[in-house]
Amino acid sequence: xxxxxxxxxxxxxxxxxxxxxxxxxxxxxxxxxxxxxxxxxxxxxxxxxxxxxxxxxxxxxxxxxxxxxxxxxxxxxxxxxxxxxxxxxxxxxxxxxxxxxxxxxxxxxxxxxxxxxxxxxxxxxxxxxxxxxxxxxxxxxxxxxxxxxxxxxxxxxxxxxxxxxxxxxx
Numbered sequence: 001x002x003x004x005x006x007x008x009x010x011x012x013x014x015x016x017x018x019x020x021x022x023x024x025x026x027x028x029x030x031x032x033x034x035x036x037x038x039x040x041x042x043x044x045x046x047x048x049x050x051x052x053x054x055x056x057x058x059x060x061x062x063x064x065x066x067x068x069x070x071x072x073x074x075x076x077x078x079x080x081x082x083x084x085x086x087x088x089x090x091x092x093x094x095x096x097x098x099x100x101x102x103x104x105x106x107x108x109x110x111x112x113x114x115x116x117x118x119x120x121x122x123x124x125x126x127x128x129x130x131x132x133x134x135x136x137x138x139x140x141x142x143x144x145x146x147x148x149x150x151x152x153x154x155x156x157x158x159x160x161x162x163x164x165x166x167x168x169x170x
Contacts, residue, residue, distance in 0.1 A: 001075035003053070003083035004042045010057050011040075018043055025055045047083070058083070062105050 007014050013021040022035040041050040061076035094103045096110040103110060109117065 001079045003047065003079050004040065006061075006076055006079040006083075007040060007042050007050075007053055007057060010060050011053060012056075013052055014040060023052065025052055042083075053083075 013023055015021065018039055020037040020040045022037055024034075041048040042053065058080050061073065061080045063073065065072040065074075094107075095101060096103055096113055098109060098113045101110045101112075
């Protein structure tokens, strides 16, 4: 699809005879004067830039295709690319911050990086849940330095310091 064909199907200013109503975006709804043209700016050779086409019609290329015409969005995107090259319009291409692939509108990362991020987040969350369910085991006796253990005698419950068993009075 060429930019002119795209304008023919989607532009409100385009007339059946190939003319243009000349309504600007700023003049929509406020009754501003129009400057009708006998020929659409996109039909001229070489094609010229049209503000209405750029601001109103080109964003329609990002809209999803209807079910009865599944390739419509791809056709419109090719028309936008052709218009951008012919009219000298450069659109900034956003890329994925992790891998550098081009992004569509309203995407932060590409689909491959999105899957990888989700998997990593899920794994981290599962590890947090497992740690919370099974806390680390604390030792019952405090850790004893092996050097101290040799020099000091450990006292066994129920014995005196002399090593004799305790006597119970009856």
